[in-house]
Amino acid sequence: MAEERKWGMVVDIDRCTGCQACVIACQTENNILMSSEDIVQQKRAMVWIRIERYWEGEYPNIKARFIPVLCQHCENAPCEPVCPVYATYHNNEGLNVQVYNRCVGTRYCANNCPYHARVFNYWERHTAAPHMQVYPADARAAEPMNEYLNPDVTVRTKGLMEKCTFCLQRIRRVSRQATVEGRAIADGEVQPACVQSCPTGALVFGDLRDARSQVSKLAGDQRAYHLLEDLGTRPAVTYLKKVDPNARATSPSH
């Protein structure tokens, strides 16, 4: 297959209200294990997209700001070369892919990821001996939560590295549909769960190779920057943030 597309996302921080709708949508779409309080306290919570909070200004003129952080699908991904079993690689659509069947759980990739986008699954779903289930789809979560699982996404077991896939299952569904109908994928037709759920439209997803797509236009915005740009990872996720030229410089210790 020729390199036709390069999927990318734009996150407009000026629009983000920190409502966490994307986090919940992602969790539901991708069968991510629901992290209970004790799991979070052990710092082993399962999230593929998280909202990072920071403060702007000094009290009383202080503002809460939010950055949604997800896998950046870096072109120069630090996670990829360290995998000893080639379980993570870059595919021809610009996605950083995690192959669960290959993953042996060394966690090197998570160590090498500067964005903390990868999560290791320390948890087993409450099934009767799940590793004995040849087809875990039949009994993969305790009642009644077995009903919520998305059949288009694998239920991962303990001991695997997981991360954002840009809702690969949705990309696949739309591209197959487009192939059947003999047409190209329209801009905005593929929407990952986080993008779909964002009430303020802070997240935009699309093809970065298509110069007319909304995501390409926004990625060229004046406000655009990348997370930890100086590391040279070349992320596919672009952030937009207006920097106030009149703002007082914050102290370096901040």
Added chain:
Amino acid sequence: MVVLLAALAGAQVVAAQLGGAPDQPIGFTHLTHATTLQIDCTFCHRNVTKGSTASVPAVQQCMFCHAVVTGQTPLTQQEIAKVRDAFQNQLPIDWVRVHRVPDHVRFIHEAHYTGLRARNPGISTQNLCATCHGDVASTIKVGQVRQLRMGDCVACHRANNAPTDCTTCHK
């Protein structure tokens, strides 16, 4: 075609290791329907050209013919009566599933049907389906004839110049 049939003949031996052909609740024979009556596979397995599952026909679909066709021998009359009873009592028929790929595989029948058609112009539907399912049309009870493991899939994908990116099949 000869090569394909020879390969399938070899695969038939494996079938017993793959669980063979399970007993079904009704003595349905593909031999009668697909070979003697020459009904196209897609007439009953309608979704095969449209979606991911091939789909087992609804009982109502059996009644397209069996509302009239009641069978010629005592044995067939007995089996066809089961279908008619199921329809009248509005009960589904509990067919035993023969083919199943693991949970982490995304298999789309439509893509394979379309792809194989495009690569083999003029192929009959029976021969097309036989690529993976074996010569179902001349069997009484259906069993699994191919491994349908990843190596099997990848070998065929390579031979047919189909995509081999992991995300094509793994979800």
